[in-house]
Amino acid sequence: MSAAIEIEGLRKVYRRGRRQITAVDGLDLEVPVGGVFGFLGPNASGKTSTIRAMTGILRSFDGSIRVLGVAAPRHLDGVIDRLGALVETPSFFPAFSGARNLALLARARGIPRARVEEALDAVGLADRAGDPVKGYSLGMRQRLGLAATILKDPELLILDEPANGLDPDGMREMRLTLRRLADSGRTVFVSSHLLAEVSQLCDRVAVLRKGRCVFQGSVEELVGQSQAVQVRVHGDGDATQRAAAGVRALGHEVTVRDDGALRVAIPPGEAWTLVRQLAAHDLWVDEIGPLERTLEEGYVELVHGDESERGATW
């Protein structure tokens, strides 16, 4: 098995009366075995619908999904003991304690009771295990959900926004827990829109936009796909403004940054033409180089690349 998850042409349309809402629109995705895979996208980009389809919560969709080598949802039952999933905010019986909720789930799969204590301990809920879930904060419910997910000691974890509602300490603990799980050979598939979390946690990412995958690769590839350079020209602010106007006249998009550097939208491989044009106007380049793009910039560029489509839904 080369891939933990393989999705081909996934399409999910919800019907609301006469209205049709396309949540996922021909998604192709391949999640390799091992490591942490980030599933990024703005709200309503189809992340949760994709996860619902992968985990058997959704039954009717077009396309094919294979999870741990078997077709989902038809044959999911055969691999469910190797799969732990957390979809949206996990729901439990509010009147039951956290431990009791987990014990009932464990019982349904014949999981030893001792695993309940281990799982609660692993997520830092051991001291509140006997309290009713209705008294839990959102963050505690998230942690209980993660405890339920690791109850089976799965080789693949599918987590939908696991950091929702967590405070900074909780997010750090969650990150460390997921990293530890991945380092022990498991595959962790995590959807999120928290880019700082993703950049610190994930090995590979896929970016979803309007139900379609617009990027799939390593975090370094996403960050390194910048098509811009940073330029500093010799002289004062007047020289910078003259340089900006000149570059703009050449048809390149230019931004003057607060520190006096220019951000010019030009592939780094063509930057030499820029140097020659500036020199022709007596503007001497002190410094030029490919712009280091942050994950956020890469993400925004992918998700909002086409401004004319911004604000449209699905």
Next chain:
Amino acid sequence: MRMWSVTTSELMRFAARRLPRGLTIGVVVVAIAAVVTAVAQGTEIRYPDALEGSFLGAGQLLVYVGAALGASAIAAEWNTGSLATLLLFDPSRVRVLVAKMLAAAIGSAAVVVVVFVAIAGVLAVGAAVSGTFERDSGVVVTVPSDEADLQIADEPQGTAELLEVDEEAPFARNAVIYTGRVMGAAALAAVFGVAVGALVRRTAAVIGGLLILAMFGELAIGELLRFDTFWGPARSLVAVAVGPIEFAGFQNLQGPYLAYAFAWTAGAVVLALVWFSRTEVATGPR
């Protein structure tokens, strides 16, 4: 093996819920209050008659309690969203729904036993303090059908009813048989409740619908069409509990109500299994 694991998990869930415990405690408290009141007023408690009356009344109530417990076993999970959490642990929808039906049936039958034992115990204490364990000799043997509280036609157009009293029948044996019938009826009603609860996702809708059917729909249509008034699910399930039995002093109901009750339950189960296997547990686009 897996079916058994899921069923025992559902049974534990059933036992831990407040609704079964609350309903059981409520019935027992009412029985205790009735006996205490009777003793305080100096009323003589004639144990066999009091037990018979209490069992017959509570038995009919417990059939609806079974339906309520069944419906809430799944409707509550739809509403809290914990059904999705459960299905992430066991994606076999058929197994999950069948396990819920089995657990609700076993749990509801257990509630009947607990309630009946409690009623028998409370009445025994009452009879010991202020009453007798002797049976009243004056029992009604026959009443015309229009005066009967519960009736069923022995033919589609017929209205004749017969009340049989077997004064020789051993009382304890009949009490046990009756308890068994109520257990069976409550279990059947619980399965019916789970099935309909899976379809409508609301406990109140299931119970409200059954009560309205029992009080108006089934009776009215039966009378209007001069048909068996126990044709529908609400009244046929109760008839399973209070049907032809040799429980002294009670009517000998006749008619195909048992077939009706099974047919309604089987139909609801098949419909629920098909629908539940295909439906989206999550509702909105995300």
